[in-house]
Amino acid sequence: MKRLSWFNAVSLTLGFAFLYIPMVILVIFSFNESKLVTVWAGFSTKWYGELMQNEAFLNAAWVTIKVAVFSSTIATVLGTIAAYVLVRGGRFMGRTLFSGMIYAPLVMPEVITGLSLLLLFIGIGLDRGVFTIVLAHTTFAMCYVSVVVSSRLVTFDRSLEEAALDLGCSASEAFRLVTLPIIAPAVISGWLLAFTLSLDDLVIASFTSGPSATTLPIKIFSAVRLGVSPEINALSTIMIAIVTVGVITASLVTKRQVAKQKREEMEAVRN
Amino acid sequence: MIHFQNVTKRYGDFTAIDDLTIGIYEKEFYALLGPSGCGKTTLMRMLAGFETPSEGTIHLAGQDIAPVPPNKRAVNMMFQSYALFPHLSVWENIAFGLKREKMPKHDINDRVEEMLRLTRLEQFARRKPHQISGGQRQRVALARSLAKHPKLLLLDEPLGALDKKLRQETQFELMDIQEKTGTTFVIVTHDQEEAMTVASRVAVMDHGKIIQVATPDRIYETPNSVYVADFIGDVNLIEGTAKPNGSDSYAMSWHEGHEPLAVQSPNGFSDGQKCQLAIRPEKVSISAVKPETADNAVQGKILDIAYLGNISTYHVELPTGAVIKAQAANTRRIARRAFTWEDTVWLSWTATAGVLLAD
Amino acid sequence: MRRYFLIAIPYVWLLALFLVPFVIVLKISLSDAAIARPPYFPQFDWAEGIRAFFAELDFENFIFLTEDDLYWKAYLSSLKIALISTFLTLLVGYPMAYGMARTPEEWRPTLMMLVILPFWTSFLIRVYAWMGILSNEGFLNQFLLWTGIISEPLTILNTNSAVYIGIVYTYLPFMILPVYSALERLDGSLIEAAEDLGCSRLSAFWLVTIPLSKNGIIAGSFLVFIPVLGEFVIPSLLGGSNTLMIGKVLWEEFFSNRDWPVASAVAVILLLLLVIPIVLFQRNQQKQQEAEQ
Numbered sequence: 072m073k074r075l076s077w078f079n080a081v082s083l084t085l086g087f088a089f090l091y092i093p094m095v096i097l098v099i100f101s102f103n104e105s106k107l108v109t110v111w112a113g114f115s116t117k118w119y120g121e122l123m124q125n126e127a128f129l130n131a132a133w134v135t136i137k138v139a140v141f142s143s144t145i146a147t148v149l150g151t152i153a154a155y156v157l158v159r160g161g162r163f164m165g166r167t168l169f170s171g172m173i174y175a176p177l178v179m180p181e182v183i184t185g186l187s188l189l190l191l192f193i194g195i196g197l198d199r200g201v202f203t204i205v206l207a208h209t210t211f212a213m214c215y216v217s218v219v220v221s222s223r224l225v226t227f228d229r230s231l232e233e234a235a236l237d238l239g240c241s242a243s244e245a246f247r248l249v250t251l252p253i254i255a256p257a258v259i260s261g262w263l264l265a266f267t268l269s270l271d272d273l274v275i276a277s278f279t280s281g282p283s284a285t286t287l288p289i290k291i292f293s294a295v296r297l298g299v300s301p302e303i304n305a306l307s308t309i310m311i312a313i314v315t316v317g318v319i320t321a322s323l324v325t326k327r328q329v330a331k332q333k334r335e336e337m338e339a340v341r342n
Numbered sequence: 343m344i345h346f347q348n349v350t351k352r353y354g355d356f357t358a359i360d361d362l363t364i365g366i367y368e369k370e371f372y373a374l375l376g377p378s379g380c381g382k383t384t385l386m387r388m389l390a391g392f393e394t395p396s397e398g399t400i401h402l403a404g405q406d407i408a409p410v411p412p413n414k415r416a417v418n419m420m421f422q423s424y425a426l427f428p429h430l431s432v433w434e435n436i437a438f439g440l441k442r443e444k445m446p447k448h449d450i451n452d453r454v455e456e457m458l459r460l461t462r463l464e465q466f467a468r469r470k471p472h473q474i475s476g477g478q479r480q481r482v483a484l485a486r487s488l489a490k491h492p493k494l495l496l497l498d499e500p501l502g503a504l505d506k507k508l509r510q511e512t513q514f515e516l517m518d519i520q521e522k523t524g525t526t527f528v529i530v531t532h533d534q535e536e537a538m539t540v541a542s543r544v545a546v547m548d549h550g551k552i553i554q555v556a557t558p559d560r561i562y563e564t565p566n567s568v569y570v571a572d573f574i575g576d577v578n579l580i581e582g583t584a585k586p587n588g589s590d591s592y593a594m595s596w597h598e599g600h601e602p603l604a605v606q607s608p609n610g611f612s613d614g615q616k617c618q619l620a621i622r623p624e625k626v627s628i629s630a631v632k633p634e635t636a637d638n639a640v641q642g643k644i645l646d647i648a649y650l651g652n653i654s655t656y657h658v659e660l661p662t663g664a665v666i667k668a669q670a671a672n673t674r675r676i677a678r679r680a681f682t683w684e685d686t687v688w689l690s691w692t693a694t695a696g697v698l699l700a701d
Numbered sequence: 702m703r704r705y706f707l708i709a710i711p712y713v714w715l716l717a718l719f720l721v722p723f724v725i726v727l728k729i730s731l732s733d734a735a736i737a738r739p740p741y742f743p744q745f746d747w748a749e750g751i752r753a754f755f756a757e758l759d760f761e762n763f764i765f766l767t768e769d770d771l772y773w774k775a776y777l778s779s780l781k782i783a784l785i786s787t788f789l790t791l792l793v794g795y796p797m798a799y800g801m802a803r804t805p806e807e808w809r810p811t812l813m814m815l816v817i818l819p820f821w822t823s824f825l826i827r828v829y830a831w832m833g834i835l836s837n838e839g840f841l842n843q844f845l846l847w848t849g850i851i852s853e854p855l856t857i858l859n860t861n862s863a864v865y866i867g868i869v870y871t872y873l874p875f876m877i878l879p880v881y882s883a884l885e886r887l888d889g890s891l892i893e894a895a896e897d898l899g900c901s902r903l904s905a906f907w908l909v910t911i912p913l914s915k916n917g918i919i920a921g922s923f924l925v926f927i928p929v930l931g932e933f934v935i936p937s938l939l940g941g942s943n944t945l946m947i948g949k950v951l952w953e954e955f956f957s958n959r960d961w962p963v964a965s966a967v968a969v970i971l972l973l974l975l976v977i978p979i980v981l982f983q984r985n986q987q988k989q990q991e992a993e994q
Binding site: 076078079080082083086087089090091093094096097100109149150152153155156160163165169172173175176178179180181182183186187188190191194206207209210213217242243267270271273274278288291292295296298299303304307310311314315317318319322326 | 703704705707708710711712714715716718719720721722723725726729793794796797799800801803804810812814815816817818819821822823824825826827829830831832833834836838839840843870873927928930931932933934937938948951952955961964965968971972975979982
Binding site: 228230231233234235236237238239240241244248249252253332335336338339340 | 390391392411412413414417418419421422423425427428429438439442443469470472473474475478486487490
């Protein structure tokens with residue numbers, strides 16, 4: 072096996088240091104005793120305690136999770152349908168417009184998406200709150216879901232669906248019994264992506280939320296505008312921990328599944 | 343049982359099937375043979391119901407099947423990729439079609455067990471498709487498509503994904519299963535050897551048209567066109583002009599100063615018509631001296647010798663410049679071979695060895 | 702029939718919540734300013750008909766944008782910041798992608814995960830992390846003072862440099878992933894062939910590796926450039942009052958000045974600015990797909 076050249080080793084080390092040191096510092100200083108975030112004054116978990124007492128943050132977190140669950144679930148349903156229609160729908164009136172509307176939100180600056188949705192909600196007299204944020208998040212997240220799902224559908228062996236039809240399935244049975252179970256991993260990762268995007272979003276939520284509904288990113292943003300605070304560090308640490316555990320578990324699970332599948336295929340060939 | 347009447351299929355400007363009329367009999371093993379893009383797969387997909395003809399009708403057991411959707415047809419298909427459902431076990435794959443019929447549970451059990459026995463897959467029933475080998479997958483696909491007792495089974499390049507040795511074994515297995523079940527099989531293949539081995543009748547296709555339909559031996563021995571002769575096996579073509587001299591008997595002049603060739607051929611030709619004599623390499627014998635009794639004998643020079651183990655193929659150049667291939671069995675050791683490069687030899691064949699074909 | 706119903710669900714949703722809002726933005730950008738008090742004039746009136754409606758619309762807001770040099774400068778500086786930071790991201794990302802593609806195969810999934818992990822973490826938090834590092838009494842200054850490289854703390858936070866650092870940091874995965882996937886597919890024997898034919902290591906890199914990873918570089922650059930152009934969070938947290946970026950201007954126009962027609966006009970122009978890179982990006986992707994088939 073070839074060893075890494077020193078150049079590659081150095082660039083990888085520096086690169087990953089650049090990516091991870093800021094987060095490591097953030098996490099370390101969430102356990103700082105002092106209110107000053109840049110001076111170490113001993114270990115303490117008091118900021119976590121204070122965070123748990125902070126009603127406003129807890130409420131915002133609750134709103135954010137609600138929004139994320141609803142919007143990502145609706146977005147997954149709509150996005151999967153949209154992907155299916157794009158890949159399998161054949162020609163229909165306005166197909167180009169449709170695929171344009173799927174791809175455009177991906178590159179649309181969030182400020183524009185937010186602004187336009189706000190003007191719509193005002194225009195039709197919809198009160199802004201959790202409902203409008205869900206509508207907004209669903210709209211842009213469904214586009215991401217449909218891109219993820221359609222990239223899976225493109226490589227999907229169409230003869231599997233034909234086989235299902237051939238064996239007596241109606242079109243909807245074929246989708247439910249064959250297509251959906253097979254593309255399920257892509258649908259799930261689409262859901263996860265939509266969920267994360269919704270959790271993260273500041274700009275669109277700022278435009279489409281009302282006084283009754285404040286999401287966590289909005290809360291964090293208004294807090295950090297005033298400067299660094301240990302409470303935010305604690306909150307960030309919790310969020311980073313959740314994501315890290317989630318991503319590592321997911322990658323371990325897939326790794327194990329791939330390894331298992333490979334092993335079984337090898338055995339099948341040997342027999 | 344199946345009847346295609348003037349069927350045409352167009353995709354935009356491209357005509358995949360061109361005004362085609364054929365009949366397929368019951369309990370027949372029918373092969374559609376042709377190069378890729380000749381329309382054979384389209385033809386099969388029309389039978390399965392995934393394509394509808396642009397013009398013409400297809401009758402299955404006397405019923406026009408154009409309006410019947412694929413899931414309502416008594417036709418099942420075995421896909422080229424096998425299309426086994428990766429999330430279901432072998433057992434569930436085979437039971438899939440039966441469950442759609444709302445068959446009672448114990449009947450499904452019985453039928454699946456029967457299919458597993460037929461295809462010798464009993465011990466793999468619980469496995470997923472990725473846990474079995476290619477040959478086993480092929481048998482699962484076959485079992486699944488046969489489970490519903492189709493009137494007609496379509497096989498799309500069923501053995502294409504197997505290696506050569508396994509393919510030959512499986513060909514006989516297919517014939518065996520076809521005989522046991524008595525189902526009409528229509529197989530699509532580009533492999534002429536496969537079509538010849540398994541089928542009771544072969545239809546050779548090209549550019550959306552059927553060129554010839556006949557039993558394998560007739561396709562090989564008496565092709566009706568240069569295309570068929572060339573597509574099936576190896577063939578030598580000698581150009582010339584025909585002159586009838588008896589019933590089905592012709593004298594073909596092919597080169598000035600040489601005796602015309604005597605040919606017995608079922609295809610009719612008029613006096614002086616341009617034609618080609620098609621003759622298989624194994625029907626041409628090679629010798630050092632002019633054979634006394636042969637109907638036809640020509641002289642030539644050996645250009646090349648391909649040693650294939652059991653046989654050798656000699657490439658012999660005729661005075662016209664044309665190169666004729668002759669095959670001889672290697673009954674003796676190679677060191678004792680009678681001819682070598684640049685030798686002048688005689689090629690000979692009987693009047694019935696070849697056929698005359700129109701240009 | 703059922704098929705059309707299926708198509709209609711996402712279609713109508715997108716029409717109502719993507720296209721219609723956008724048409725509203727366009728309409729308001731052409732309306733007369735009446736600060737923060739909808740409805741805007743002109744209002745559509747069926748009785749007067751469509752012609753009268755269009756006659757009322759004008760480009761007043763757009764003319765206003767050209768007259769006030771704040772907007773000009775904001776567009777130009779957004780472009781400048783986007784270009785420079787794309788280049789910087791490439792500079793940091795390419796060696797990393799290259800290094801990843803050259804590591805033994807069993808490490809690569811782990812390295813990939815390490816690149817993707819920050820992407821799943823909140824964007825806001827990743828930007829926030831730099832606030833504590835770049836401030837006057839932040840870690841970077843503490844470190845530099847401690848090593849003796851500088852004697853006075855540097856002012857980095859609230860300058861354009863901080864914005865560049867923040868952009869490179871947050872958008873790095875977008876650059877690394879396409880470049881990596883291009884480099885990973887690169888057949889190692891091509892480099893060996895080039896060296897065999899007399900190239901030095903460096904010239905083999907210039908003549909073989911770079912051209913063959915061109916598509917990855919282009920894709921990565923667009924993936925960074927396009928969103929950076931409309932970026933709001935980074936300039937508003939890391940940038941200073943003199944950091945002009947169009948996303949920030951739009952936000953302030955809307956939330957602080959409450960001038961909706963001007964905010965809409967700013968949005969329309971930002972979008973026009975984005976059309977060119979987006980079209981180029983699409984073309985590049987299409988070409989790549991065709992090449993792969």
